[in-house]
Amino acid sequence: MNSKPKKVLLDGSMLIIESLVRAGADVFIGYPITPANNLYSYGAKRFPAALAAPDEITTLQWMSGYAAAGKIPVSATSFPGYALMIESINMAYMMELPMVIVLAQRLGPATGTATMGAQGDVLLMNGTISGGSSLPTLCISNVDDCWSLPPEAIRWAVRMRTPVVLLTSKDDVMTLRSHDLSSLPPIEKIERDYFTGEGPYASYSPGENLVPPFLPVSDTKHQVRLTASTHDTRGILQNSTPEALGNTKRLQEKLDRNLGDYTFYDLDEEKGAGVLVVSYGITAQAAREAVSKLRAQGSKASLFVPKTLFPVPPEYFNIMEKYDRVVIAEENQTGQYRQVLFGSGPRPGVSGVNAIGRIITPGEIIQEVLENG
Amino acid sequence: MVKTFLDTDNLPFCKGCSHQMIARSTEKALQILDIDPLDVVLVTDIGCHGIIDRKFHTHTVHGLHGRSVALAAGISAGLADPRKKVVVYIGDGGTSIGINHLLGAAHRNFDMTVIVHNNMLYGMTGGQQSDLTPGSFNIRASMSGFTEEYLDVLKLVEDAGAAYVSRIQAKGDFSEELAKAMRVPGFSLVEVLEVCPSYGLKQNKDVTVANISEKFDLPLTSRMNEKAKRAEIADRTNNPSLLDSMKPVSVEFGHNLKGPFTLLMGGSAGEGVQVAADIFATAAMSCGLNVTKKGSYPVTVGTGYSAVEIIVSPEEIVFTGIGKADWAVVSSEDGMSFLKKRIEGMSGGRVITDAAYTVPGSGAVVHAGDFRGQVPGREINLSMAIVMLGISGIFPAGAMVKAISDNKIGGKMDVAKLVAASDALRAQIGG
Structure with a gap:
């Protein structure tokens, strides 16, 4: 495939958004924030569906709703927005809903300097989930990663049923650079696996890789229960039964067991x-x-x-x-x-x-x- | 055959709690609609009412406190199927913490029916007051000192654009009222007035479900908004690739660079610094060079400085930062002020600017000319770039002129005049 060079001037945001859509992301839900604004603009232009949310809590809730309905949602934000999302990210993590959040870091604390890059949210990624479970986090390190890592984020989110953070910074998403489009490898759409059994379905009954097969809340054969509180394999709220605590522990164990596929x-x-x-x-x-x-x-x-x-x-x-x-x-x-x-x-x-x-x-x-x- | 939506054995509520009547009436309303249980998604919130989901045979989603309406909005939009019914349970506490979600969902008219369980207090945490608690309702842990006014959620969501609102009391079978709301396409909300048997009755001995409405001036009502239209999410599945619209830059010129060349540009917002830099970058690419460009400007993009860091190189550019710049092109006082330290740090190279500005002392040679007098403000950065290329010779100024002509701004200006003025300036200040 020695095609003619096709050099254009672009930023990482464009590659990230295009790559996410090609990998199968369905909907972009956003609330604008610097330096993630280019991601927002391209997301609005490119995604099969795009919704402007009134705040970042709503953003994560709408994303979770879309994910429950069987879609793959994406958002892009920076620390102040991410801070508002955290409780809802925990909800999506507990409900085991796939989604990708692109976090463009900027200088903090608080509103800090919106137009200054940073790598100050790394410990936050490590501490987002209450209880200390890991939130899958991929980090872009150059322009090639802007194309190659987003599909891996989608794959991880879908296969492991989990929110995934794609960590970037201002320079990744805003610096323009000459880039050869003919060098971009093709991206395959990530195909999703669904529960296909005839028997009873339990929303959190794990498969071999410790991940429960997914069904959306539109399924007409099986009842789907999604729960943010501690729950058993059927998705029924339980305080601290061994089954329910085992389910909570499984959230980390499924990531650990399959980590080699996403390293x-x-x-x-x-x-x-x-x-x-x-x-x-x-x-x-x-x-x-x-x-x-x-x-x-x-x-x-x-x-x-x-x-x-x-x-x-x-x-x-x-x-x-x-x-x-x-x-x-x-x-x-x-x-x-x-x-x-x-x-x-x-x-x-x-x-x-x-x-x-x-x-x-x-x-x-x-x-x-x-x-x- | 009547479909079963609810397992009515041992409903998980306190004795005398009318939450169970809401659950029973919900089942009956769904039976009236003659819908299949698996075409229904029940979204519950945190609060006593939320523990009912285990008893429903529909799909159930049990989320965070106050967020059930937003979560349901995502489900409704994601399903985008009028045959599906999204029913949302929320309490008066959840309504207080999540009122913005109710307004947002009503505003957009997401297709759902919200049932507010208003027992006028937070039942799960000991009976604290919510925004929906009337001022004269006695509360165990009242924190007075602010407004005693009851928040009228019907009025709020109605103003936001809800298709249908109603307020009823939790008395007997009110399934018809719920079914009426569920039939409405778009956002409907039913506020059900209740009294909490554990924290409300003892403190308010004269209050009953039957007299809440009158006693606290909460009129029972139902109102339809005929103008409301159910949210439709545009399907844009066939959106073209972002990359398709990118016009590749072909190599038409040569260059004289053997390694990376770094350039700072600084000017004022509104005078096209960023556009000039983009065109410069494109011109460099047309000479076979790699390029990176970083813009820098205040968040209020229409005022103050506007600056750029550019690297052009025959090699791949790995690190995109600039330590000491090779050249600087400065078109205004704002730009000079912003780049002062960077220019002071230059140990060689050149600075091109207007003669009116004071250039900080550095190892750079200064080329100052009457740019402001010779070219319009919106073209000054383009002119300086042409002059810069003419003096430096890193790549042909002709590549910049072509890139200007190929850009849409080329059609809005007299390019030949700009080139003539720039050549004249270069002749005056070039060395």
Whole structure:
């Protein structure tokens, strides 16, 4: 397929929206917020259905309703909107409803600076679900990911019956760049599996992979019960019966058991390197360039770009333990993913490159690798 | 054969609670409509009424406190099937916390019937007052000190555009009243007046279901809005790909770059800085270069500065940030002020600007000309870009001129005149 280059000037938002629709997303429900506005505009233009919600709580509720009716809903927001969504994300998580939320990070706290990029919501992704269960989170690290990760988000959401966050930042979704459309691989529509048995159906009776087969509330053969409160396999509210608690535990277990199918990362290892540069999201671009420059200067360094942030795939630790030093670069103050991977206390051999209110440069990463080793 | 919607054995309510009458009348109303149980979705809220869903043979969805109406709106829109019936249960507490959802659903006329169980207090948490509690109704844990006025939910949703509203009392069989609401296409709401046997009766010994209406001036009524139209969600399944409308840029020119070149542009909102930068980026692409462009401007896009960071490179651009800029093009005081520190940080390169502005001291060579006097404000950034290309020679200014002509703004201006003025300026300030 050596087609002629087809270079255009576009932003990541356009690729994300087009990719989501091609993968089978049905409806975009949005409330405008900077820096997610391009996603909103393209969503309004491209999706098979698009609804303007009056606020972000409504957004998540409408999305949940659509998901209950058998559709795949998408929204895009930033922290202030996401904060309003959290209780409803928990509801969708408990009801096991598929959906994708694109979160374009900006500088906080609170309204912070709407037009300033950031990677400050990583711990929030880790703590969104009450009880500590993981909210599946994929993180875009370059323009290619804007095309390739959205379908994986849809696949994860549908196959695991769960909300999925596609984490981005202002630069991912607003920076214009020349890009060759002929280089974009085709995207297959994600086909959905439904319960097909003749016998009784229980909305939360798990299949082999611990995921309950789905039926929409339009089904005319089987009764569907969806419940946000602690419930048994039939979806009947229970306080704390073993069956109901087992169902709650299964929400994490289904993600853990199938995590290998949704583990995405770039690993560029150099033989003999003692240092591993770890970065994700917008800072991954600086890390890629930093590692190239280090190698050009004759310094050995490996690069690891996690794209599946949560749940943390166990193999990440196998990758990192091979190195004497791990340098984690991320655009937040306290090293949020570093805390997730290595805890809050100091750890020999582990250091961070952090900043807020500005993009981290390759030079800062190089300096950390060379000077503080 | 009469269809069964409700398992009436051991309904999960306190003795004397009229929630059970709402459940029974709901079943009977659905029987009157002669609909199949699996063509009905019952959406319940948090509150005593919400625990009824286990007893219904319909599809049931049990959501968050105060959000059942919004959740049901999504279900109704997602089903988009007038044969389906979406019935929503909510209490007066849920109505208080989620009133915006009721207004929003009524405003858009999502097809659903909302049944407000108004027993005038929060029954699950100990009998606290809600926005629907009349001021003179005695409450165990009353927090007085603000308005005592009762919130008339009928009036609110009616004003928002609801197709049908009614207020009834939870007495006897009121299935006909519920069926009437369920037949209405669009948003219908029935407020059912009740008294909570656990927290309402003891404190209000003279209150009964039969006298609530009169005692608290809550008129029993039903009103149809003939103008209301059920929400229709546009089907746009055949929307074209966003990428189809993108016009590819073909390579028609060459360039003189061996590595990345970084450019800052700064000006004022309304003078086309972003458009000029987009055209510059397109021009660079027509010379076979890769390009990234980041815009920066206040959230009030029509005022203040407007700035851009551009990288053009024959190589793939991995990191899109700019440390020290190679060149800066500044068309206004706003732009100069915004880029002051960046220009001060330049250790070489050039700054192109209007002679009227003071350029911060730096290692850059300054080319200042009478741009404001020679070209209109809306074209000043285009002119500076042409001059910049003429002096730097990174790629032909002709590529920029062609990109201007190909852009829709090219048809709204005299491109030849702009080129002539820019060439003259370049001759004056170029070195």
